[in-house]
Amino acid sequence: MKVQILGGGCAKCRTLEANAKAAVVELGIDAEVEEIKDFAAIAAMGVMSTPALALDGEVKSSGRVLTKDQVKALIQGGE
Amino acid sequence: MMKLERGSALASALDFFIYDTVKIFALLATIVFLIALVRSFFPPERTKRALEKVPAFLGNVLAALLGIVTPFCSCSAVPLFIGFVEAGIPLGVTFSFLVSSPMVNEVALVMLWGLFGWKIALLYIASGLVVAMASGAGIGALRLESYVEDYVYKVRSGDVADIRMTAKDRLLYARDYVGEILGKVWPYVLVGIAIGGFMHGYAPAAFLAKYAGAGAWYAVPLAVAVGVPLYSNAAGVIPIVSVLMEKGMAMGTSLAFMMAVTALSLPEAIILRKVLKPRLLATYFGVVAIGIMLTGYLFNAIIG
Numbered sequence: 593m594k595v596q597i598l599g600g601g602c603a604k605c606r607t608l609e610a611n612a613k614a615a616v617v618e619l620g621i622d623a624e625v626e627e628i629k630d631f632a633a634i635a636a637m638g639v640m641s642t643p644a645l646a647l648d649g650e651v652k653s654s655g656r657v658l659t660k661d662q663v664k665a666l667i668q669g670g671e
Numbered sequence: 672m673m674k675l676e677r678g679s680a681l682a683s684a685l686d687f688f689i690y691d692t693v694k695i696f697a698l699l700a701t702i703v704f705l706i707a708l709v710r711s712f713f714p715p716e717r718t719k720r721a722l723e724k725v726p727a728f729l730g731n732v733l734a735a736l737l738g739i740v741t742p743f744c745s746c747s748a749v750p751l752f753i754g755f756v757e758a759g760i761p762l763g764v765t766f767s768f769l770v771s772s773p774m775v776n777e778v779a780l781v782m783l784w785g786l787f788g789w790k791i792a793l794l795y796i797a798s799g800l801v802v803a804m805a806s807g808a809g810i811g812a813l814r815l816e817s818y819v820e821d822y823v824y825k826v827r828s829g830d831v832a833d834i835r836m837t838a839k840d841r842l843l844y845a846r847d848y849v850g851e852i853l854g855k856v857w858p859y860v861l862v863g864i865a866i867g868g869f870m871h872g873y874a875p876a877a878f879l880a881k882y883a884g885a886g887a888w889y890a891v892p893l894a895v896a897v898g899v900p901l902y903s904n905a906a907g908v909i910p911i912v913s914v915l916m917e918k919g920m921a922m923g924t925s926l927a928f929m930m931a932v933t934a935l936s937l938p939e940a941i942i943l944r945k946v947l948k949p950r951l952l953a954t955y956f957g958v959v960a961i962g963i964m965l966t967g968y969l970f971n972a973i974i975g
Contacts, residue, residue, distance in 0.1 A: 600749065600942075631945060635753035635826045640715035642747045655714060655742060656844065 593623040593667070598634045599643035604657045608643040615663035691864050695785040696853070699778065699860070703852050706777045707845035710742045711836055715751055718768070722760045728808060730764035735803035738771030739796075748939070752946050756819060757826050763811015770959055771803035774934040778856055779905030782863055786913065791922070798926055798970065802934070802962040809958045818951035856906040863910040890924045891967040895960050898931025905933045922974045927967030935959055
């Protein structure tokens with residue numbers, strides 16, 4: 593599973609990234625967490641408020657810093 | 672009610688401080704919560720769709736109004752700008768949104784209301800909206816589309832389907848938002864109230880007399896010139912504005928200062944440079960600064 597954090601690099605994006613990584617570790621799944629900072633790429637995915645989270649290319653949340661549990665719920669909800 | 676003996680002045684200042692602190696924090700928590708709930712219904716993606724279909728001038732009005740309810744974080748300014756432009760929303764309309772979003776701020780509104788009364792708070796919203804609409808319309812009329820960075824026009828994005836939020840999601844979001852805002856602004860609120868308390872207890876009559884003073888003609892442009900490079904969240908600037916007004920700065924000048932600090936800033940310029948070429952960036956700042964100055968003069972004339 594590919595987990596992408598979309599954002600310009602501000603503190604909120606950091607927090608979301610940390611929470612996402614913690615969620616992945618806790619669920620024990622094989623997932624890659626990457627950060628997308630390029631604005632053109634972010635806009636191309638249709639995201640207008642950061643930080644945003646995408647799972648396997650699909651945007652699941654935008655404009656909010658999700659907690660670790662919320663990220664876990666999103667990952668599990670999709671499978 | 673207002674005796675000038677030291678003892679009772681101190682007592683009344685303290686009384687005001689405690690009463691107002693509780694009142695303002697309660698107001699803040701309630702209003703920010705309600706506004707966050709409303710905002711959960713207005714994600715930028717929806718605002719974008721609403722603005723796509725609307726003719727230009729109406730667009731400025733709608734964009735300025737939507738700017739108030741759409742949650743905005745300056746880190747989102749760039750993707751938001753790209754999203755709007757790519758959707759075909761006219762440049763001027765996009766700018767109306769960009770100006771009203773940071774400037775018309777619910778925390779500032781509550782503090783202004785709590786400290787200075789609802790008329791001042793209403794004045795703040797009204798002037799913010801007017802500056803947003805007018806500067807957006809002005810920039811639109813200047814036809815500066817070629818001064819947006821080229822890559823912005825090349826971006827092709829799909830529409831992200833609206834992310835479903837259940838009622839519970841919205842309540843959680845609103846609650847988190849209140850926590851985040853209060854966590855950030857409480858020291859400023861306390862300072863702002865302390866200053867207000869000081870004024871009420873010690874110099875009520877003098878304050879009102881100075882309130883009417885209009886100051887020299889250069890006060891407004893000076894306030895804007897000082898305010899532009901500064902940045903503060905809207906709550907943080909209110910204590911400063913309180914002090915300035917207590918020292919005799921007129922209402923219009925104070926409002927102009929407040930708008931200049933919140934709407935325009937060096938950090939924002941740096942962020943927007945990623946999507947705007949220097950000429951457009953300069954024009955944006957110039958037009959908004961002029962709009963703020965004119966509003967400042969206008970309110971000095973009406974009130975002062």
